[in-house]
Amino acid sequence: DTEVTQTPKHLVMGMTNKKSLKCEQHMGHRAMYWYKQKAKKPPELMFVYSYEKLSINESVPSRFSPECPNSSLLNLHLHALQPEDSALYLCASSQGTDQPQHFGDGTRLSIL
Amino acid sequence: KQEVTQIPAALSVPEGENLVLNCSFTDSAIYNLQWFRQDPGKGLTSLLLIQSSQREQTSGRLNASLDKSSGRSTLYIAASQPGDSATYLCAAHSLSSGSARQLTFGSGTQLTVLP
Numbered sequence A: 001d002t003e004v005t006q007t008p009k010h011l012v013m014g015m016t017n018k019k020s021l022k023c024e025q026h027m028g029h030r031a032m033y034w035y036k037q038k039a040k041k042p043p044e045l046m047f048v049y050s051y052e053k054l055s056i057n058e059s060v061p062s063r064f065s066p067e068c069p070n071s072s073l074l075n076l077h078l079h080a081l082q083p084e085d086s087a088l089y090l091c092a093s094s095q096g097t098d099q100p101q102h103f104g105d106g107t108r109l110s111i112l
Numbered sequence B: 001k002q003e004v005t006q007i008p009a010a011l012s013v014p015e016g017e018n019l020v021l022n023c024s025f026t027d028s029a030i031y032n033l034q035w036f037r038q039d040p041g042k043g044l045t046s047l048l049l050i051q052s053s054q055r056e057q058t059s060g061r062l063n064a065s066l067d068k069s070s071g072r073s074t075l076y077i078a079a080s081q082p083g084d085s086a087t088y089l090c091a092a093h094s095l096s097s098g099s100a101r102q103l104t105f106g107s108g109t110q111l112t113v114l115p
Helices: none
Strands: A004-007 A010-013 A018-025 A031-037 A044-050 A053-057 A064-070 A073-079 A087-094 A107-111 B004-007 B010-014 B019-025 B030-038 B044-051 B056-059 B062-067 B072-077 B086-095 B101-105 B109-114
Touching (some): A004 A087, A010 A018, A018 A031, A018 A087, A044 A073, A053 A064, A073 A087, B004 B086, B019 B086, B030 B072, B044 B062, B044 B072
Parallel strands (some): B010 B109
Antiparallel strands (some): A004 A018, A031 A044, A031 A087, A064 A073, A087 A107, B004 B019
16 A cells, blocks of 8 residues: 555547546655656656646646645646557655655547 | 666576676765666565665575675675565766766566476
């Protein structure tokens, strides 16, 4: 069991659908992250939120839209995705951006 | 820009053997270095974190070392067990472009421990 909870675990969607990925932590961490991981590749950073403010956006296409409604919750809104966006999406959190990151189990996303 | 390399990409050993996984990074100005384990289809589990001022960290059968000057870290696993089979990732925590700090991951070493 991890202390960072991601839902759903699996998601299959068409290219015209709109869906959201959710990440939650109750460790009091003030930094939260989204990573994308393709098969047999390392995780790639997408977004970093620090104190609920977006601090890093690694040139991610606008079809991915992050949201941090409060310090415990991080969402990733998806719209008009492409087949190449199929991947494992990992959420992580840390006390601060210089502290160890704790990862969730990820959402396996498949785009038809 | 930080780059992290892990060698070997895959390793297969018989149960009970001691083994070493290697990680190298190009920018020695790191805050810390973290070793993770990833099981197939799962998230990352943090194993050890070494601060830039430290030389090594130990947890059970795992020992991680850090040599900032040479840009290298090693993960030593003693008395390997089949349950150790997983992909091991190292990640260097450093400044990205601009003033933001981020983790840069290596591509991982896929370890198989044969019973």
